Amino acid sequence: MINSLLWTPVIFGLAGLAVPKRMVGWWAALGTAVTLGIAIAMLAGFDSGAPGLQDTYDASWIPGLGVRYSLGIDGLNVFLVLLTAVVWLGGTAFAALREQERPHLFFLMMLVGETATLGAFVAQDLLLFVLFFDLMLVPFYFLFGGWGSDREGGPTASAATLKMIVYTLIGSLLMLVAAIATAIIAADGGQISFSIAELAQHPIGEGSQRWIFWFFAAAFLVKMPAFLLHGWMPDAYRAAPLPVLAVFSGVLAKVGAYGFLRVVLPLFPDATIEFQEVVLVIALASILYGSVMAFTQTNVRLIGGYSSVAQLGFITAGIFALRADGADGAVLQMVNHGLVVAPLFIIVAILAERSGSEDLREMGGMAMRAPVLAALFLIVTLATLAMPGSANFVGEFYILNGLFQEKIVFAFVAISGVAMSAYYALRLYQRTMHNRTRDSLASREISWQDGAVLVPLVLCILGLALYPQLILERTNRSVSETVAAVKGPSEVASKSHARGAKPSALECAAAARCSSDLETTSNGPSSEKAARQ
């Protein structure tokens, strides 16, 4: 099953080369739909109570080098796989509705990209993970560079893409060295193994962990991108074709965050604790910088891009709270953010077609004659700003909850990001949908085809808002185990006991609890400080 999940997209992509030009887009969409079907079947068969990996496949690949072709799912990646399948179906279907130049190549690259991304999520061999992580770049290099738009006065699409590739590969090539070093140090002269589970059993010495940690962290932080490593993002986002950007921003950034959970925490526990605060500072800087940039930009793509920087900052902070609830929230928030940002970019694409521009100042008044589009956008916007009642709210709450209990000072700073996200999300909505209508604007309702792409994505957001427990229940076990690997089992045991008290809390209950908690924190930070003193 896991093999068919992984290879279905690329098989459809290669077969698509023989499909007539007019049909190839729909063929590709069919491929992503089949993949989604397999992903749903895997979720249905997922046993949230079982320990370790499920649906595994393990075969020898390069025995001479100790590399195995080893796949599996657990609570950490099962929903990211599903997210990948959902977002890719949306992005591909939306692209299929538009006429593409050289469609065969375009859709082949889209599908290769899906296989590579799924591979990075399901790989359980450290080297296989690195391989898929690097492989993801190749199709996106072609998609961004070949179908992207050149910017006047700025770099061409291929130059912007090159910048992205060089940035991201700095990290991932160092990661390759680090991965090999990890395995060799752990093997200590014996048989080399890259199996993540086995490596986690024999953590390497603290001195080696220190530098290896940063090699991995560099790869993941660039991918997200985090503050100071985001230099490639503005140019690449402006150059990218929008359907591709939807999947790129929706899924690929999460691979970085996922990498922390899958690789860094279990394999380098000592370094993780040592550098916890450094990473938290980077995460907070990303939140603040991303938010501030998002509400000063006028290019709608960049608002989406910088808001992603801020959101990924939240997710990183959640992971590096090193508590089960923070990491739970991070996993939930990864899925949420993917589901929010993909429709956001699709809406941006629709808006750009209507107004002929991607500048916020040239848009406005769209809601007048396009109430359905406006309603869909409103839902996406409210989810982006983590409105209570949305799954994003639950995710952010968990993250902040974890952070408050671990590092209260950091949590106070992170809270400001929540407020700022409301500002940039609402600003984006108001400037595009309300305000005065421009003359140049072709204000009309979305076509039913575009609606057919957008509505299911928005329904996913709504569904998750009603029942975030769907994810939390299934991820909790793996996440607790991952965090326990860092912090030692005792702390997490008490934690999971505490969590066990309200295991079936539905969203409404959770939301009520969250809002009351939030009130206390917003009411009296000073009293809390006093209590601490």
Place this chain on the structure above:
Amino acid sequence: MNFDAPVIDYAALSPVIALTVGVCVVLLSAVFEPVRRSAPLLSFLTLGVTAGLLIWNWNEPVTLVSGALRLDDLAIAISLIAIAAATFAVFLSIREPATEQAGSGEYHALLLGSVLGMVLLAQAQNLVSFFVAIETLSIPLYILCATNMVRERSLESGLKYLIVGSLGSATLLYGMAFLYGGSGSTDFGRIANGIDKAGLIGDPLVLVGIALVAVGLAFKTSIAPFHQWTPDVYEGAPTPITSFMAVATKAVAFAVFVRFFLVALGGEAGDWQPALAVLAAVSIVVGNVGALGQDSLKRLLGYSGIAQAGYILAGLVVASEAGVSALVFYLAGYLFMNLAAFSVIVARERETAFGDDIRAVRGLGAERPLLAWPMTISMLALAGLPATVGFIGKLYLIEALVEGDYTWLAVFIAVGTMISLAYYLRVVAAMWMRPEEEAAPGAAPAIAGASPEADPIDPDAGRRLYLVGPALLAAAGAVFFGIVPQPLVEFAEHAGSSLF
């Protein structure tokens, strides 16, 4: 008085004999009218037979000619790489202007003569056979570089290669003299013993010898800072010859590099390891930075070859079995990656008036996808991206380096790879993406025939099977061994284990 006739192991010498006969037959074929045009065919035959005989000797290491040669799996593996490169070169030479000008028989005989030198060099186990073989392979190449006689660049290239190559050989010879003086023997094995017995480990006499030999071999393998000839010679030589030099010469020179340093100078490893590591690092930086601004694809590949030589040298630096295996694996992978690119360059050189300028591949993705894909795969593989043999090769090397406590050099490889993306992807972008700027009117292509230097244009070259076929084959190999690397890994492990 008894006289024992020396035992001659004809079976193990058969590859060398077959090649020698082949050289003579091909050379003579030019004289006889009925077979005058069959030099390429005869060359294929010779190469095929030699390869067959080499494979027949696989896995049975023997020492030949009183220890002057040793036919083991390392020698066979490297010889096979060289023969494969020569086979590609013969394909690419079909209808090459240089072939006509030099005479097809002579051209192919020289090529085979160079292969003969390579097969000998891969087996060389003695300073004398080492030097004779390296000259046997070099002298035909000096001539071959200059075979495109109407192009001044080609003549310049031949002359430059001759002068620099001779300088390299002289340095090498001088170093050999020092080592002979120190150990009193020309045999690799006895050199090691002799140095040890005389208590000369770490002695300046021996160290100078090692340094001079290393410099001489660095000239041949185009390791920086002894690389200056590479871009010029690569650019000027007829492209099929460039492709042959880039792959085969490099492979064989590394084979003898490894054999000499590990067998004869193994005891001194502690002295030369750091020095070679520095050379490798310098080479990686110089090659990758030098390639950045190149517009000529052949120069670009020349600089890239310098960087790749740095990666390959890293396999020797660790002086371990894993290192040698990684080196052989990388060389085998390099065959596929490089030859795909050169096949495409040859096709575009004949098809367009741009020669080997990067403009020759602009828009290739839409115009000639069957050429664009091999070139793309080749560039991605050279850059070491996954799902190509280049990735596995780097993985192998880095694993050997980390195991041998040279992690800093592994990091150098990673950083070098990152720089290299900038120029490899520039070629890919030219093929698939919108041009960066329209060609300036002044840079319009020279009309064919207008310049006496321009080679005739064949507008269908991009469809010729003897050019597209090798390109596709090499690219398919680069992808296949990136996804199913195990057979090649075993091949390399076999070769690597024969020295330990």
